Amino acid sequence: AKSGPSAVTNTMGAYACQRKTPLEHHNAVLTDALLLLAENADFCTNEGRSVAFKRAASVLKALPGPVRRMEELQGLPCLGEHCQRVIKEILEHGASSEVEMTRHSEHYQAMKALTGIFGVGVKTAEQWHRAGIRHPADLVSSEHKLNRAQRAGVEYYEHLRVPVTKAEADRIGEIVKRAVDAVLLGAEITLTGGFRRGKQTGHDVDFLITHPDEGREEGLLPKVVSWLEDLLLYQKTNKNSYLEAKEWPARPPSNMDRFERCFSIFKLQRPWAALEEPPQSGERGAAETPGWKAVRVDLVVTPVSQFAFALLGWTGSQLFERDLRRWAGQKGMSLSSHALYDCEQKRYLRATSEEEIFAHLGLEYIPPGERNA
Ligand code: DCP
Ligand code: MG
Structure with a gap:
């Protein structure tokens, strides 16, 4: 028999980290609507409501096909009354009045x-x-x-509102690699964030930098930044403020990580992706296109002992991360981008790969491409 929605219903976990969420899914009309309401709730500083809409959208992203009738939603987690009302209106009338009113509101x-x-x-x-x-x-x-x-x-508002492409991210990766190689032999960089989940565009480019010998990475970032100086339109570098021994139980676990980190805006020369995209005659005339583009780039340095946690914490999606931490909490553990702490055994659980962290948490491993919750 064809597996109907009820088969899915019974197996879908309530935590985003319990399910596979691909990048491409079948319910974009519904999820776009719910995510607009989530965004608007954020604009009204109503975080609870925002997360509820994001959770509902995320559940729809994980479905194996498009939702056509309300009955198909029966038993699915995270779909509250308000979300169901919005979905019902879209299924019946093609649009939700609340969503359209919000979209056009001045606020x-x-x-x-x-x-x-x-x-x-x-x-x-x-x-x-x-x-x-x-x-x-x-x-x-x-x-x-x-x-x-x-x-x-x-x-740089007009530049930064244009999504960054994968080709641009790769080009910036080459530049950052050259900088890192020049200042510390053997240091490694990893593209993370949305691009690691398979996205073809993003609002920024996120990199992790580490060195296989623990401690060698200390103080690396200011050197990298100064090597890159001429290519940076803006940068702010924060020092590492993470001290494991003091982290628990003295401090409550925090969502913000404390790595040595640089928020920057790169000046990326065109054409950065000449091989992928040969210039098309007429379309992108040199006259209206400046010779460069401003791109947001985040550089994060991690000691290699924390690398797996940083990689898991920086790959996202944001909702996936939120639910990972919530899941850990419910298991008596505390997860951050630095470490996993078992509150009952009162000890850190070490890991050198993401797979090990999922195993510590009692979760099936979800590869990056399926963390698009
Ligand atoms: N992250 C997080 N909490 C923060 C900052 C980041 O959990 N305060 C994690 C989750 C994000 C990832 O880091 O998915 C990267 O942050 P981005 O804001 O760059 O998000 P994405 O890379 O997923 O999206 P985009 O493609 O828009 O850059
Ligand atoms: Mg990003």
Whole structure:
């Protein structure tokens, strides 16, 4: 017999880390709608509501086919009454009035534009919105004080809103590799974030840097950054502030990791991907295209003993990470991008691969391409 939705229903775990979520799925119309409501809930600083919408969207992404009737959703986890109402309306009428109203609302549009500025979070965007700011351009002539990151965010706004392609990410990877090789022999870089999950575009490029000899990676980042200096439009480097012994139980586990880390904006010369994409005559005239593009790049340095945790923590997706940590908590463990701590045995559980971490957590291994929750 053909496996109907109920077969899926019975096996779908409530945690995103218990299921496989491919990049391409069959319910984009529904998930786009739910994710817009999640985004809007974020803009209204309603995190609980936002996560609920994201969870519902994530469940639909994991389904083996398109949802056509409400009955197919029976027994699926994380689909609350509100989500079901939205889904039902879309299935019956092709669109949800709540979603369309939100999409066209002035608050949503302004918050989307303002939080789209690098260095601007919801709190700042909301303050500006209350002061009548609707668009990054409004900030240029306003009295509002911008910090250094936000100034860069406004300056490169039009560049940074264009998604980064995989070809650009690979090109930047080559440049970062050259920098790392030049300052520390044997250091290794790994492309992580959305690109490691198979995405073809992203809002930034995320790299992990490590060295096989523990300790050699210390102090590496300032040297890499100074080697890259001429290619960086902006950078802010934070020191490593992680001390294992003090981490538990003294501090509550935190979502923010404390690696040596550099938030940067690269100046990527065109054509960065000449081999993949030969210039097409007429389409991208040199006249309207500048000779370079600003690209957000995150560089994170990890001691090799923490590499597997950093890799797992930085591969995402964000909801997958959130549910991994929640799952660990429910198992009496605490997971971060640095380590896994068993609160009952009062000891760290070591791992040199992601597979080992999944095993410690009692989870089936999910490869990066299926962590697109
Ligand atoms: N991450 C996290 N918590 C943070 C920052 C990052 O869990 N505070 C993890 C999950 C993300 C990954 O790091 O998936 C990379 O962060 P990005 O914001 O770059 O997310 P993606 O790379 O997944 O998306 P995009 O393709 O838009 O860059
Ligand atoms: Mg990313």
